[in-house]
Amino acid sequence: MAFFRAFASQLAISQHVLQKTPCAIAIISRSSSSATDLKSLLAEKIQEQQVYVKSFREQYGSKVIGEITVDQVYGGMRGIRGLVTETSYLHPEDGIKFRDFTIPQIKKLLPKSPGGNEPLPEGLFWLLLTGEVPSAEEVRSVSKMWAEKAEIPPHVVTMLNNFPAHLHPMSQFTAAIMACNTESKFAKAYADGVSKNMYWEYTFDDVMNLIAKLPPIAATIYKNLYRNGSPISAVDLEKDWSSNFTSMLGYDNPDFTELMRLYISIHSDHEGGNVSAHTVHLVASALSDPYISFAAGINGLAGPLHGLGSQEVLEWLTELHNDLSSDATEAQLKDFVWQTLKSGQVVPGFGHDVLRRTDPRYTALREFALKHLPDDPMFNLANNLYRIVPQSILALGKIKNPWPTVDGLSGVLLRYYGMKEIHYYTVLIGVSRALGTMASLVWDRALGLPIERPKSMTTDGLMKLVGAV
């Protein structure tokens, strides 16, 4: 309560509004909630948040929150506050906060599988969507729901089975997701003229359906490309989402499943401005259905400066390992890094648009690796690079953050457990990224966010605007 009152007084929301606004209660505790299932709980939260946002906008809607420089307009809009994303916030030093929780906190607070140590992604989805830490039973209800909805439409299976082997797994993934929009309840409801107030409900239904189908789609791609098209295993209604996923992929090592739970949880969301999340939001703002909106975001994830970084890192590390072996000297490593920079390439896995410290997702994976694979040569190589690369790229004199991101280690761990198919790695991030972007999309619809349409300028127009001509 103290937290909310401080927050409310910061906003100068009057006591009157505080009492009248049900979200005041929602932020503090869930004791007021009588909902027993995810959709009903969400319906309560949405009602509360709608009132909360309305009253905030009524009082502060015209408040100025920043200035924009010409460089920002040319510079990828870096630093411009121009989006609302409720599910997570990226702090430059502390890293990602899912709702208000850091990675160490979610590792501690979210339900685990029996005997496990890593958070179940279903719990993270619940948290992202509702702002509340779910019970083990609530998490089980999501696992069950997703298992029940996992079947892929037959036309999508046929399409996947007919893709040529040289089509990149990310292209197969996005195409399959798009083709699933035959199932969109939102698109149908919209065509039937449903009221705007109901949009979020159909969006939620699509989101649950879509997330449920991602592991079998991803696993079918894997089996087709790398296991001679052998069939994926059947979904077990008693198993959690990650456990079903690793079984479908053909892995039976429980440590790999634990890694997958952690991997999917930490890659799920990175506030709203990253390329994949922003793309989903932008495309969906035209009321495109969740399937095609998510597919659009996945296409952004497939770029080497974003999600494909994970593939690029392991390609680069493998080349380094092949050229120098894992016990290369510091001087040899520095030279290899320098060759990369000299050839005009970026060193993959290092640098970030927002972060200004080592990515806590990297730290979480490092802790996992120290526990499970401390002597792995590739892990040791990545560790050595952690000491060398930041100094080298800082020497360029232009990089704002020389520290490693999650991509710097993720492939090393996947490879250790036998997943050596580097081109597949970004698909796993795609499966994970659905949790954050789709939770956000439900909120976009719930808050009635409009079609996105920023103003663009010509260079001549900008010059006139600043008095340069």
Ligand SMILES: CC(=O)SCCNC(=O)CCNC(=O)[C@H](O)C(C)(C)COP(=O)(O)OP(=O)(O)OC[C@H]1O[C@@H](n2cnc3c(N)ncnc32)[C@H](O)[C@@H]1OP(=O)(O)O
């Ligand atoms: C899940 C994820 O998406 S995590 C990111 C995955 N991507 C990578 O690992 C690719 C390597 N890293 C990069 O390319 C960049 O650091 C990005 C794209 C992530 C961030 O880019 P920016 O916000 O533009 O970073 P920054 O402002 O520090 O860049 C300044 C300059 O340093 C360069 N730079 C940034 N990172 C690196 C790097 N790792 N190696 C070499 N040069 C770099 C930029 O290319 C830019 O050069 P330019 O002015 O000649 O264009």
Ligand SMILES: O=C([O-])CC(=O)C(=O)O
């Ligand atoms: O935040 C970003 O721009 C890139 C990133 O790390 C992510 O999306 O996971």
